[in-house]
Each structure stands twice: as C-alpha cells, then as structure tokens.
Amino acid sequence: AQSVTQLDSQVPVFEEAPVELRCNYSSSVSVYLFWYVQYPNQGLQLLLKYLSGSTLVKGINGFEAEFNKSQTSFHLRKPSVHISDTAEYFCAVKASGTYKYIFGTGTRLKVLA
Amino acid sequence: NAGVTQTPKFRVLKTGQSMTLLCAQDMNHEYMYWYRQDPGMGLRLIHYSVGEGTTAKGEVPDGYNVSRLKKQNFLLGLESAAPSQTSVYFCASTPDVGVNYGYTFGSGTRLTVV
Numbered sequence: 001a002q003s004v005t006q007l008d009s010q011v012p013v014f015e016e017a018p019v020e021l022r023c024n025y026s027s028s029v030s031v032y033l034f035w036y037v038q039y040p041n042q043g044l045q046l047l048l049k050y051l052s053g054s055t056l057v058k059g060i061n062g063f064e065a066e067f068n069k070s071q072t073s074f075h076l077r078k079p080s081v082h083i084s085d086t087a088e089y090f091c092a093v094k095a096s097g098t099y100k101y102i103f104g105t106g107t108r109l110k111v112l113a
Numbered sequence: 114n115a116g117v118t119q120t121p122k123f124r125v126l127k128t129g130q131s132m133t134l135l136c137a138q139d140m141n142h143e144y145m146y147w148y149r150q151d152p153g154m155g156l157r158l159i160h161y162s163v164g165e166g167t168t169a170k171g172e173v174p175d176g177y178n179v180s181r182l183k184k185q186n187f188l189l190g191l192e193s194a195a196p197s198q199t200s201v202y203f204c205a206s207t208p209d210v211g212v213n214y215g216y217t218f219g220s221g222t223r224l225t226v227v
Binding site for chain 2: 006009034036041042043044045046049090099100101103104105106
C-alpha cells in the first residue's frame with residue numbers, strides 16, 4: 001500500500017521569502033507524484049507532477065519540486081512567495097498499475113505581508 | 114468547457130434525511146471519484162468508478178452509495194445522513210490512469226448534517 005506524509009500542517013512565511021513544503025511517501029512499487037493547490041472555497045488544481053525523467057519538475061505559478069528516490073521525498077519549493085500563494089497544498093501519490101491517488105493531509109501556506 | 118460540475122454547492126440536512134450529490138463532467142473522462150475532505154485528514158476516497166456501469170469502494174464507503182449509469186455522471190447518495198457525514202465532498206475525474214494526467218476536480222459540495 002502507498003502512503004503520503006506531509007509533516008507540516010501550517011507554514012507561515014513572509015512575502016518574497018523562499019518556502020519549502022515537505023512531502024514524503026512510501027511505496028513498494030513505482031509511483032507517480034503530484035502537488036495540488038486549493039485556494040479558499042475552491043476545488044483542487046494541479047500544480048505539477050513527476051512521472052519520470054528529470055527529477056526537478058517545474059509547475060505553474062513559479063513552483064517547482066524535486067523527486068528524491070533515495071529519501072522518498074517530493075518537496076515543493078518557491079524562491080519568492082506572494083500573498084496570492086496563500087492556500088492549502090496537497091501532495092499525492094499514485095502507484096503504477098492502480099486507479100487511485102492517495103493524498104496527504106495538506107499543508108496550509110500563509111504568506112504574511 | 115465546464116469541466117467537472119458538482120451540484121448542489123451547499124446543503125444542510127437533518128439527521129436521518131437522504132440526499133444525492135451529482136457530479137457531471139463533459140470531458141469524456143473514463144474514471145470518476147468521490148472524496149471527502151475533513152480538517153486535518155486531507156482527502157479520503159469514498160467510492161470510485163473505472164467506467165460507465167461500474168463502481169468500487171474506497172477507504173471510507175460506509176453510509177454512502179454511488180451509481181454511474183451514464184459515463185458523464187457520478188452520483189453519491191446518503192440514505193440516512195449522520196452528523197459524522199458533515200464534510201466537504203469533492204468529485205474528480207481523469208481520462209486514463211495509465212497516462213497519469215492527474216485529476217480534474219469539481220468545486221465541492223459543503224454538507225452539514227444537524
């Protein structure tokens with residue numbers, strides 16, 4: 001079975017500072033990894049995904065994530081955040097050959113002026 | 114292109130009442146899913162469907178039923194609502210799990226059971 005752990009439930013950061021949101025996963029088979037963003041009172045939108053190839057993946061809104069197989073991590077980063085990045089971020093994993101995506105519990109990013 | 118549409122957006126039910134949540138997608142997606150979102154628990158899969166006429170149980174199926182009579186629609190039913198079913202419900206769809214597109218989500222239904 002697969003699982004996803006997002007250790008930080010909340011991350012406050014000042015505007016224009018860098019941020020890293022952590023995601024670790026466990027799986028006995030190959031996985032595909034995703035980050036989603038949820039703005040207040042909205043559904044989830046896909047930020048980026050890692051399927052194969054380069055371990056550094058770039059997404060929308062200046063976000064990027066790095067897949068680290070040895071550490072089973074897929075941390076999300078942004079070099080300079082804006083107030084508009086305030087949202088909840090979910091990491092998700094899908095194992096090869098399965099129908100289901102498993103989500104982490106989410107990290108609430110709050111960008112302070 | 115509407116994507117994934119959920120109706121209703123909000124609903125308040127009394128304990129014991131029944132209701133159906135509708136999810137409609139216009140992207141010809143094969144796979145559809147119902148999740149519930151609760152604070153501190155992320156998204157948990159209730160039921161899913163891998164094609165018209167098929168349904169399967171997810172992590173938390175108790176108290177819910179689903180149907181997928183048409184490819185574009187995935188219905189989630191609560192036969193006898195309980196306060197523990199107070200949650201935000203999200204529908205999602207994807208065209209082909211083999212290609213790993215990721216999900217397209219609806220905007221959610223906020224359900225309160227009193």
